[in-house]
Amino acid sequence: MFTRLLQALKKERVIYYFIPAAIVLSSLAVYPLLNNLWLSLHTKTGKPSIANYSRLFKDKWFWNSIAVTGKWMLLSVTGELLVGLILSNLINLRLKGTKLFRTILMIPWMTPMIAVCTIWAWMYNGDFGILNYGINQLFGTNILFLSKPQTAIVWLSVVYIWKRSSFNMLMYLSGLQGISDDIYDACKVDGAPWYTQLFKITLPLIFPIIRSVLLISIITAINQFTIPYSITRGGPSRSTELIQMYIYNTGIAGFQYNYGATASTVFIAIVLCLAVVYIFVTDKAEEDIY
Amino acid sequence: MKRVKWLRNVFAYALLAVFLLAALFPYYWMITSAVRDQADLFAIPPKLFSSSVSFDNFTYVLQKTRIPNYMLNSIITASLATFMCMVVSLPAGYALARFSFKGRNLLSSSIILFKLLPQSAALIPLFIVIGKLRMMDTHFGLSYVHLFSMVPFAIWMSRGFFKTVPVAIEEAALIDGCNKPQAILRVVLPITGPGLFSVGVYAFMLSWEEFIFSYTFTSSRAKPVSVGIALFLGEDANLWGAVMASAILMGFPVLLVFFLLQDHFIKGIVGGAIKG
Numbered sequence: 001m002f003t004r005l006l007q008a009l010k011k012e013r014v015i016y017y018f019i020p021a022a023i024v025l026s027s028l029a030v031y032p033l034l035n036n037l038w039l040s041l042h043t044k045t046g047k048p049s050i051a052n053y054s055r056l057f058k059d060k061w062f063w064n065s066i067a068v069t070g071k072w073m074l075l076s077v078t079g080e081l082l083v084g085l086i087l088s089n090l091i092n093l094r095l096k097g098t099k100l101f102r103t104i105l106m107i108p109w110m111t112p113m114i115a116v117c118t119i120w121a122w123m124y125n126g127d128f129g130i131l132n133y134g135i136n137q138l139f140g141t142n143i144l145f146l147s148k149p150q151t152a153i154v155w156l157s158v159v160y161i162w163k164r165s166s167f168n169m170l171m172y173l174s175g176l177q178g179i180s181d182d183i184y185d186a187c188k189v190d191g192a193p194w195y196t197q198l199f200k201i202t203l204p205l206i207f208p209i210i211r212s213v214l215l216i217s218i219i220t221a222i223n224q225f226t227i228p229y230s231i232t233r234g235g236p237s238r239s240t241e242l243i244q245m246y247i248y249n250t251g252i253a254g255f256q257y258n259y260g261a262t263a264s265t266v267f268i269a270i271v272l273c274l275a276v277v278y279i280f281v282t283d284k285a286e287e288d289i290y
Numbered sequence: 291m292k293r294v295k296w297l298r299n300v301f302a303y304a305l306l307a308v309f310l311l312a313a314l315f316p317y318y319w320m321i322t323s324a325v326r327d328q329a330d331l332f333a334i335p336p337k338l339f340s341s342s343v344s345f346d347n348f349t350y351v352l353q354k355t356r357i358p359n360y361m362l363n364s365i366i367t368a369s370l371a372t373f374m375c376m377v378v379s380l381p382a383g384y385a386l387a388r389f390s391f392k393g394r395n396l397l398s399s400s401i402i403l404f405k406l407l408p409q410s411a412a413l414i415p416l417f418i419v420i421g422k423l424r425m426m427d428t429h430f431g432l433s434y435v436h437l438f439s440m441v442p443f444a445i446w447m448s449r450g451f452f453k454t455v456p457v458a459i460e461e462a463a464l465i466d467g468c469n470k471p472q473a474i475l476r477v478v479l480p481i482t483g484p485g486l487f488s489v490g491v492y493a494f495m496l497s498w499e500e501f502i503f504s505y506t507f508t509s510s511r512a513k514p515v516s517v518g519i520a521l522f523l524g525e526d527a528n529l530w531g532a533v534m535a536s537a538i539l540m541g542f543p544v545l546l547v548f549f550l551l552q553d554h555f556i557k558g559i560v561g562g563a564i565k566g
Contacts, residue, residue: 017385018397020378021441028438029404032415039414087309093302101306103552105313110548110555112499114516115541118523118533119316122323128530130319133336162312170556216406223408226501230520244502247410252417252506261414268411275406279399 033268039261052262062263064238065246069222071153072242076221079161081214084168091169092176102169109166117230120159124231146232149239156227156240164217171213175206208281215278219271243267324348324534331531347535357536360518363429367514368497371433375440375493380486383448384474388457405442409502412438420507429512432504436497444493447558451485452478488554495544515540 043049056062091102108116123131124145135143145155179202187197203210225244228234234241234249241249247267251260323331324347326340351357386398416435425431455478463473479486504514519536522529548555 014385014389014391017381021382021445024378024437024441025404028416028435029407029412032412035415036411086305090302090306090309095299095302101310103549104310106552107317107545108313110545111541112495112516112544114499114501114519115537118519118537119320121523122530122534123316123319125530128332128336130336162316170559219406225409229501230523233524244408244410247413248502248506251414257414257418264410264414267408271406271408271411272403275403278406279402
């Protein structure tokens with residue numbers, strides 16, 4: 001085995017190209033992954049134990065963060081999927097000025113997240129915020145955007161959807177532009193109505209892309225930290241505390257390395273499962289579309 | 291038939307107008323909030339249009355706060371990180387695009403895995419290690435941990451650009467007497483130059499806006515602007531005009547670069563995300 005590896009090293013120069021990246025990624029990702037696992041299986045004093053896990057699974061705030069993350073994911077992913085699909089179809093009509101529209105729609109995506117958070121925090125502001133004022137003028141009621149535990153997460157997901165939709169738009173657009181006009185022309189000749197076109201042609205043909213983008217969106221959404229941390233700090237009453245914030249708060253701010261690493265390990269397992277599905281699905285899709 | 295198309299276009303333009311308004315209004319509000327005086331900023335009811343124009347908020351941010359320091363920290367950290375990222379990632383991206391070897395698919399897949407890994411996966415172990423190495427609150431320490439998300443991304447994006455160079459061109463250079471490094475340096479890099487430049491810029495921006503690691507691994511000396519603004523936002527001093535001004539100072543350079551390079555970004559990112 002070892003001599004074979006050595007031979008391979010001599011022959012395959014290819015491996016040299018990967019050495020720097022391998023060093024960096026193993027120190028920054030592989031080692032931490034293993035270390036997380038090790039920490040989670042030991043107590044503070046270094047004794048092997050699974051006490052961390054039993055404590056974690058009984059921790060109400062851990063389950064709270066899982067539930068919040070689930071809610072956040074559903075809201076954000078549905079939102080960016082729908083807005084992304086609508087936008088990409090609008091852009092794909094190739095109206096006059098389309099290039100300009102596309103550029104403008106992508107501004108939120110390119111703006112640094114923290115700048116986006118400051119704008120929305122200011123617009124949501126309960127006393128001087130423009131949104132509350134506008135809604136008050138239109139409907140005569142006040143919306144407590146960020147101070148109601150039941151709905152704060154919804155308004156935070158609006159920020160996320162606002163920022164991320166144009167990324168979805170770009171993805172779907174590249175799929176739509178891959179569909180040949182001939183198919184639509186044939187459709188017209190046969191007299192198929194628009195909904196038949198949409199459900200029998202457009203959607204099935206971009207389905208592989210939707211599937212890939214959905215998986216990426218899910219993973220990106222549950223990895224979110226900056227929006228709730230900078231706008232609500234997880235509040236009110238921990239109703240916007242996403243899983244990453246829970247890990248940060250227990251592991252780093254609370255100095256419980258082993259316990260935080262346990263939550264982190266569980267979270268990594270979830271993300272890795274999703275990522276493996278994504279890779280499997282996308283590998284297939286590549287052959288299908290291109 | 292014509293009539294239907296006309297109607298459809300009117301409807302589409304109306305819908306687009308709504309989306310464009312939704313995309314742009316927050317920027318309008320940010321900019322006007324940054325340049326109005328205190329009385330207008332906290333007017334009740336809020337004024338959609340303000341007659342006052344003052345740059346007090348900007349002078350306040352630049353002279354009275356530490357935001358300029360933080361910006362400088364961000365520039366140092368992001369430059370250092372980008373340099374390291376490019377040195378490490380470009381060879382890997384090139385090899386993934388160019389050579390076929392056993393395990394290439396597995397390697398590509400693991401790069402995607404790294405790309406999708408949450409930052410909290412590395413947070414606690416790195417916190418312990420960086421503390422032990424006494425690299426807490428240093429530019430180098432921060433720029434090195436920033437590579438966590440930058441390197442997988444840069445490998446993937448550069449791989450896409452390297453793939454656009456036909457192998458034949460490289461082979462021609464080799465036949466004409468170049469050795470391999472020369473062929474890469476004189477033939478491949480010039481062709482992929484603009485694409486690779488955009489990879490570098492994108493990597494720079496990843497570091498520029500990164501938050502969790504920056505927040506965890508710095509406290510004062512190396513604190514970058516993203517953390518500075520988040521803490522500024524958390525203060526209860528109601529300095530909203532100044533907060534908006536600092537967000538503009540942080541965000542608008544990025545947007546400017548984006549406008550100049552948008553075609554490359556779109557190609558690199560869309561291609562990288564869908565084409566496996």
